[in-house]
Amino acid sequence: MGSRVLIVDDSSMSRRIVRGILESAGHEVTEAADGMAALERYSLEKHDLVLLDMVMGGMYGIEVLQKLREIDGKARVIVATADVQHSTREMAEQAGSRGFVTKPIRKEELLSAVNSVLEERP
Amino acid sequence: MSSRILIVDDSSMSRRIVRGILESAGHEVTEAADGMAAMECYSLEKPDLVVLDMVMGGMYGIEVLEKLYEMDEHARVIVATADIQNSTREMAEQAGSRGFLTKPIKKEELLSLVKSVLEERPE
Amino acid sequence: MKALNARQTDALTELINIAFGLTAAKLCEISNYKIRLEPPVIAIHPTEALAAELGSFGTGEVASVHQVFGGPFSGNAVLLLNYESAVKLSNLFLEQHLRSQRLDSSTGEILAEVGNMLLSACLGVFGNLLQVRVTFSMARLHLDSLEEFTASISGGELLDAVAITTSFHIREQGIDGRIVIVMDASSLEQLTQAVDRWESSQSSAQV
Numbered sequence: 001m002g003s004r005v006l007i008v009d010d011s012s013m014s015r016r017i018v019r020g021i022l023e024s025a026g027h028e029v030t031e032a033a034d035g036m037a038a039l040e041r042y043s044l045e046k047h048d049l050v051l052l053d054m055v056m057g058g059m060y061g062i063e064v065l066q067k068l069r070e071i072d073g074k075a076r077v078i079v080a081t082a083d084v085q086h087s088t089r090e091m092a093e094q095a096g097s098r099g100f101v102t103k104p105i106r107k108e109e110l111l112s113a114v115n116s117v118l119e120e121r122p
Numbered sequence: 123m124s125s126r127i128l129i130v131d132d133s134s135m136s137r138r139i140v141r142g143i144l145e146s147a148g149h150e151v152t153e154a155a156d157g158m159a160a161m162e163c164y165s166l167e168k169p170d171l172v173v174l175d176m177v178m179g180g181m182y183g184i185e186v187l188e189k190l191y192e193m194d195e196h197a198r199v200i201v202a203t204a205d206i207q208n209s210t211r212e213m214a215e216q217a218g219s220r221g222f223l224t225k226p227i228k229k230e231e232l233l234s235l236v237k238s239v240l241e242e243r244p245e
Numbered sequence: 246m247k248a249l250n251a252r253q254t255d256a257l258t259e260l261i262n263i264a265f266g267l268t269a270a271k272l273c274e275i276s277n278y279k280i281r282l283e284p285p286v287i288a289i290h291p292t293e294a295l296a297a298e299l300g301s302f303g304t305g306e307v308a309s310v311h312q313v314f315g316g317p318f319s320g321n322a323v324l325l326l327n328y329e330s331a332v333k334l335s336n337l338f339l340e341q342h343l344r345s346q347r348l349d350s351s352t353g354e355i356l357a358e359v360g361n362m363l364l365s366a367c368l369g370v371f372g373n374l375l376q377v378r379v380t381f382s383m384a385r386l387h388l389d390s391l392e393e394f395t396a397s398i399s400g401g402e403l404l405d406a407v408a409i410t411t412s413f414h415i416r417e418q419g420i421d422g423r424i425v426i427v428m429d430a431s432s433l434e435q436l437t438q439a440v441d442r443w444e445s446s447q448s449s450a451q452v
Contacts, residue, residue, distance in 0.1 A: 011255055011258060012255050013255045014259055016448065017447055020448065082259075082262040083266045083269060083270070083282060084267060084269075085269060085270045087273065087279040103263050104447065133354070133358050134354065135354045135355060135358045136358060177381050177382070178383065203365075204361050204366065206366050206370070207369045207372040208373055209373075210378075225361075226274060226275050
């Protein structure tokens with residue numbers, strides 16, 4: 001089951017690794033390197049899923065998450081981050097994320113989070 | 123079950139915290155602030171258990187660990203350290219530690235590990 | 246000194262994010278407060294860059310907990326706070342009646358221990374992810390003027406060195422601090438090689 005996934009991360013290394021994982025599972029991947037680009041792409045393409053980093057220069061991940069949900073109340077977002085604090089996870093959940101993976105990203109963990117979010121009813 | 127436990131750590135604050143936890147469970151505690159003092163104390167008192175920090179000035183924790191086992195092959199040593207590296211844990215295990223805790227030390231974790239190590243049959 | 250290419254800078258930044266992320270979580274665990282972390286700054290030639298970076302500390306004394314580290318790459322890791330934040334941070338761990346307005350032996354001791362835990366955690370992530378062994382010295386507390394601190398950390402031999410800094414905040418308590426990692430050119434080279442290996446292994450492990 002291939003879906004369209006938008007990867008938002010200011011690290012090109014991260015984007016490259018995640019792209020590799022998602023494409024190996026048959027998903028179609030678009031990339032955005034910052035919050036503004038992410039919001040633009042999402043409003044044009046309405047991806048099935050967004051994979052969002054929490055710590056980026058410019059717009060913080062949490063703001064991007066909030067704005068994505070404003071654009072589209074049904075937006076499905078999984079947060080990926082090096083910030084392993086529980087409070088960050090809670091903040092993301094409260095702002096509407098459907099999943100949370102910590103960096104360094106493990107292939108199985110990511111694919112299983114992606115599958116379970118895509119299978120959820122909108 | 124109360125036992126005699128030797129705490130080895132160059133940080134007096136760390137020793138104080140661990141002492142508090144162990145005494146609250148009825149254990150009798152002695153302290154050593156470095157490797158040499160630890161070895162002396164151990165050979166005099168043969169405590170039932172040693173809680174050992176890995177990073178200290180002078181003798182490194184791993185040397186103390188090795189020397190304790192040279193002195194007494196039935197020694198029981200638990201490592202309590204701020205060093206989160208897997209390689210440190212493996213090194214400590216290979217040198218004979220019976221448990222490995224990272225700082226900050228959580229009371230329940232320490233007490234339950236102490237209990238299980240004390241209950242083990244000597245090797 | 247060999248400069249890092251874009252790919253290396255990116256991978257190093259990623260590594261540092263993970264290390265500082267865990268460090269923030271450790272501080273959260275110790276203090277029971279939410280920690281806000283800024284994106285890290287990697288500056289080559291710390292003599293100018295570091296002084297500029299730290300400019301926001303203002304005048305007055307700074308408290309620094311230093312941990313010298315070694316292994317394939319070596320250097321100095323520092324927990325840095327201005328005097329006020331240092332006292333506030335230590336007081337978080339003291340009962341009301343034991344709190345101090347000064348950095349004395351009891352608050353100083355707490356700061357050194359907190360520094361030890363945070364810096365060991367940060368460097369430990371480097372060790373775990375890069376699959377190398379990092380060794381640490383005892384953590385020591387210093388109280389200096391900002392100039393003395395900057396001079397001590399970027400002394401003569403370290404003119405061509407790298408400083409990696411990040412700021413953290415405990416908003417609820419008005420505490421601001423930095424973690425600063427300084428190493429010389431040859432250590433940076435070793436670190437870069439280890440990061441290259443890590444990056445390749447990450448990319449190839451995912452197919």
